[in-house]
Amino acid sequence: MQEAQARTPAGRRIVAAAEELFYSRGITAVGVDLIAERSGTTKRTLYNQFGSKDQLVAAYLAERDQRWRSLVRSTVETRDDPVEAVTAPFVALRDWSEANTRGCAFINALAELPDPSHPAHRIAADEKLWLLNLFTELATAAGCSGPAALATQLLVLHEGALATQPLALGTLAESTGLARALVRAAVPSR
Amino acid sequence: MQEAQARTPAGRRIVAAAEELFYSRGITAVGVDLIAERSGTTKRTLYNQFGSKDQLVAAYLAERDQRWRSLVRSTVETRDDPVEAVTAPFVALRDWSEANTRGCAFINALAELPDPSHPAHRIAADEKLWLLNLFTELATAAGCSGPAALATQLLVLHEGALATQPLALGTLAESTGLARALVRAAVPSR
DNA sequence: GTCAAGGTTCACAGATCAGTATACCTATGA
DNA sequence: TCATAGGTATACTGATCTGTGAACCTTGAC
Numbered sequence: 001m002q003e004a005q006a007r008t009p010a011g012r013r014i015v016a017a018a019e020e021l022f023y024s025r026g027i028t029a030v031g032v033d034l035i036a037e038r039s040g041t042t043k044r045t046l047y048n049q050f051g052s053k054d055q056l057v058a059a060y061l062a063e064r065d066q067r068w069r070s071l072v073r074s075t076v077e078t079r080d081d082p083v084e085a086v087t088a089p090f091v092a093l094r095d096w097s098e099a100n101t102r103g104c105a106f107i108n109a110l111a112e113l114p115d116p117s118h119p120a121h122r123i124a125a126d127e128k129l130w131l132l133n134l135f136t137e138l139a140t141a142a143g144c145s146g147p148a149a150l151a152t153q154l155l156v157l158h159e160g161a162l163a164t165q166p167l168a169l170g171t172l173a174e175s176t177g178l179a180r181a182l183v184r185a186a187v188p189s190r
Numbered sequence: 191m192q193e194a195q196a197r198t199p200a201g202r203r204i205v206a207a208a209e210e211l212f213y214s215r216g217i218t219a220v221g222v223d224l225i226a227e228r229s230g231t232t233k234r235t236l237y238n239q240f241g242s243k244d245q246l247v248a249a250y251l252a253e254r255d256q257r258w259r260s261l262v263r264s265t266v267e268t269r270d271d272p273v274e275a276v277t278a279p280f281v282a283l284r285d286w287s288e289a290n291t292r293g294c295a296f297i298n299a300l301a302e303l304p305d306p307s308h309p310a311h312r313i314a315a316d317e318k319l320w321l322l323n324l325f326t327e328l329a330t331a332a333g334c335s336g337p338a339a340l341a342t343q344l345l346v347l348h349e350g351a352l353a354t355q356p357l358a359l360g361t362l363a364e365s366t367g368l369a370r371a372l373v374r375a376a377v378p379s380r
Numbered sequence: 381g382t383c384a385a386g387g388t389t390c391a392c393a394g395a396t397c398a399g400t401a402t403a404c405c406t407a408t409g410a
Numbered sequence: 411t412c413a414t415a416g417g418t419a420t421a422c423t424g425a426t427c428t429g430t431g432a433a434c435c436t437t438g439a440c
Contacts, residue, residue, distance in 0.1 A: 008415090008416065008417085009416090009417095010416075010417065024304060025304060026218060026301060026302045026303075026304065028216060028218035028219050028302070029218050029302065031396070031397060031398080032397085032398065032399085033396085033397085033398090041417075041418085042417075042418055042419070042420090043398090043399080043400095044400085044401095044417080044418075044419085044420095045416080045417055045418075047398090047399065047400080048416080048417080049416095052398080052399080053397095053398065053399090102301075102304060103297070103300070103301060104353070107293070107297070107301070107353050108298075108301035108302075110293070110356055111216060111292075111293060111297070111298035111301045111302065112216045112218070112219065112301065112302060113216075114214060114215060114216065114292060125357055128354060128357050128359075129357075132359065149364060152359065152360070152361055152364040153364055153365070153368050155350070155354065155359075155361065156346075156347055156350035156351055156354065156361050156364065156365045156368075157346055157347065157350055158350070159349075159350040159353045159354050160345070160346035160347055160348070160349040160350025160351075160353065161346055161350075162353070163294070163297050163349045163350065163352070163353040164318060164345065164346065164349050166300055167315055167318050167319075169318075169322065169342065169345075170342070171342055171345065171346050174339060174342040174343055174346065175343070175346045178343050178346075178372075182368075198385095198386065198387085199386090200386075200387065221426070221427060221428080222427085222428065222429085223426085223427085223428090231387080231388085232387075232388055232389070232390095233428090233429085234387080234388070234389080234390095234430090234431095235386080235387060235388075237428090237429065237430080238386080238387080239386095242428085242429080243427095243428065243429090
């Protein structure tokens with residue numbers, strides 16, 4: 001996978017256009033011609049930079065993954081209380097959701113790309129594993145009992161809020177509250 | 191929407207083939223030619239019966255919705271304890287998941303069909319609202335305190351387990367356990 | 381015996397799909 | 411001065427997409 005920093009100006013515009021179109025309309029429904037047009041480049045440049053549509057899809061998810069992880073990390077770091085840090089991804093999700101109302105791009109991508117050998121498949125799956133591991137680490141650092149089970153519960157709450165987000169049922173607030181309660185209950189002395 | 195009972199034999203075979211293909215490969219990625227071939231019919235028959243691919247997609251989701259609701263209802267009815275009945279959809283999901291390992295067909299459909307005016311859009315959204323209302327009714331019947339908030343939490347847990355199902359992380363067992371604990375905690379005297 | 385409904389066969393239209401070929405332009409740096 | 415890299419412009423291939431037209435077959439009901 002090509003690094004984002006190594007990309008040419010046209011390459012960056014292509015990924016940006018792909019991100020907006022793929023996320024809002026779906027991957028299969030968006031053709032490379034449209035992406036080239038929206039990015040102000042040509043299909044030739046797109047193929048020179050990325051080789052295939054599949055690789056561009058992978059680049060789209062990798063870019064998005066990078067941005068999401070960096071938001072989560074900075075949100076975690078700005079909590080000084082380690083107990084509050086455990087639920088920081090829920091706070092990050094609230095900010096993230098303001099500009100992303102079509103659910104989880106990785107889950108959506110997995111829905112469209114069932115083939116495990118697709119270059120984008122592993123990126124989407126890894127994002128969830130990363131979050132699960134992060135929850136485990138944060139719960140352990142906060143001294144929570146049963147950090148593995150707690151992390152799985154937090155992941156489910158997080159993904160459930162994200163999956164139901166397009167339905168606008170206010171699930172994020174409810175799941176954030178429950179997540180906080182679970183963490184507090186798992187911390188021995190408080 | 192045409193009733194399933196009113197469908198001709200060829201129509202039923204077409205919906206069955208569409209269900210398998212749409213769920214396993216994605217909606218946009220599957221063409222009507224393939225569906226006609228797999229169902230042992232012709233494209234002409236498909237269009238005579240359903241009018242358009244979009245309508246067939248709606249029929250696919252409606253059929254699936256009907257089957258899922260009937261499984262949930264029968265699972266609810268076989269619990270004699272009203273407290274156990276509240277988490278019956280989680281039990282139904284365990285059975286359902288044995289043959290459906292590609293996540294939630296409705297969430298996946300929403301990922302591919304962002305247009306709210308698409309005939310399938312409302313069907314997918316309604317399925318989630320139905321489940322939320324069912325949780326509310328069951329929680330109320332079981333005498334739970336704060337049934338609305340509890341129902342939202344249960345929905346999030348349910349959808350979270352479903353969304354992370356393709357990742358095979360064992361989230362269903364964990365979320366079922368948490369759901370049971372939440373219901374028990376909301377029942378006054380037990 | 382006739383008529384209609386369900387279904388098949390097959391050809392076709394028009395659009396769009398991913399991906400390639402070829403030629404050209406322009407700036408940078410050795 | 412000249413090569414190279416990044417990019418543009420444009421036409422093209424072959425496949426696939428949704429959807430239609432028209433003729434024909436079969437079966438059951440009246």
